[in-house]
Amino acid sequence: MSNYIRMVILLSGGLLLLLGWHFATVFGYLGTAPETRADFFIRLGIFVGALVVLSIVSASVMIKSGNEDELDPDEREKIAELKAERNGSVFVMISMIILLWFILQPMSPMAIANSILGIICLGEVIKITTGLFYLRKGV
Amino acid sequence: MSKQNTITNHVKRFREMNNGMSQAELGKIVGVTRQTIIAIEQNRYSPSLESAFRIAAVFNTPIEEIFQWQENES
Numbered sequence: 001m002s003n004y005i006r007m008v009i010l011l012s013g014g015l016l017l018l019l020g021w022h023f024a025t026v027f028g029y030l031g032t033a034p035e036t037r038a039d040f041f042i043r044l045g046i047f048v049g050a051l052v053v054l055s056i057v058s059a060s061v062m063i064k065s066g067n068e069d070e071l072d073p074d075e076r077e078k079i080a081e082l083k084a085e086r087n088g089s090v091f092v093m094i095s096m097i098i099l100l101w102f103i104l105q106p107m108s109p110m111a112i113a114n115s116i117l118g119i120i121c122l123g124e125v126i127k128i129t130t131g132l133f134y135l136r137k138g139v
Numbered sequence: 140m141s142k143q144n145t146i147t148n149h150v151k152r153f154r155e156m157n158n159g160m161s162q163a164e165l166g167k168i169v170g171v172t173r174q175t176i177i178a179i180e181q182n183r184y185s186p187s188l189e190s191a192f193r194i195a196a197v198f199n200t201p202i203e204e205i206f207q208w209q210e211n212e213s
Binding site: 074076077135137138 | 170171172173174175178183184186187190
């Protein structure tokens with residue numbers, strides 16, 4: 001496994017952990033969910049900030065260990081990533097179209113925001129799993 | 140009836156003939172990862188023309204001696 005793939009898995013794993021924690025609070029398993037739009041966007045901002053910090057730290061570790069050459073994807077990884085991204089995007093697009101119909105139903109803005117976040121989260125899961133599948137089985 | 144094109148190669152044989160060059164060494168010269176060289180050798184990935192020419196240049200051999208193309212009908 002190249003360092004680039006390790007970094008992608010680390011960042012995606014970090015994102016999924018954060019979103020997993022968020023949904024645990026939304027469904028009442030852990031702590032309290034954000035109740036106002038301001039709270040929601042503050043949490044979203046913290047997530048983005050955490051991901052930026054995580055990517056800087058992981059890239060710094062790779063550079064310090066002298067493996068900075070492997071931080072760029074090679075041609076096979078680029079193709080696998082492109083195909084995986086296409087799968088994730090198709091899922092997100094179809095889910096958004098389905099969600100548009102649900103918007104016609106009485107739904108709170110927070111429920112819609114969480115649904116969009118959930119769709120992005122599932123799209124990311126599909127992207128990672130299909131990407132690893134392509135790398136393992138061939139592109 | 141569909142046609143499936145298959146590219147086979149002798150990269151592993153040429154690598155072993157070349158003083159047992161490692162996959163990592165070949166990958167570094169060609170500009171791909173060791174995993175990509177493994178995938179090429181196992182016919183799980185067909186390299187780009189650029190990489191195929193680079194591999195041929197490393198072994199100082201015409202490209203058609205390393206890579207073969209067959210048209211399979213299935």
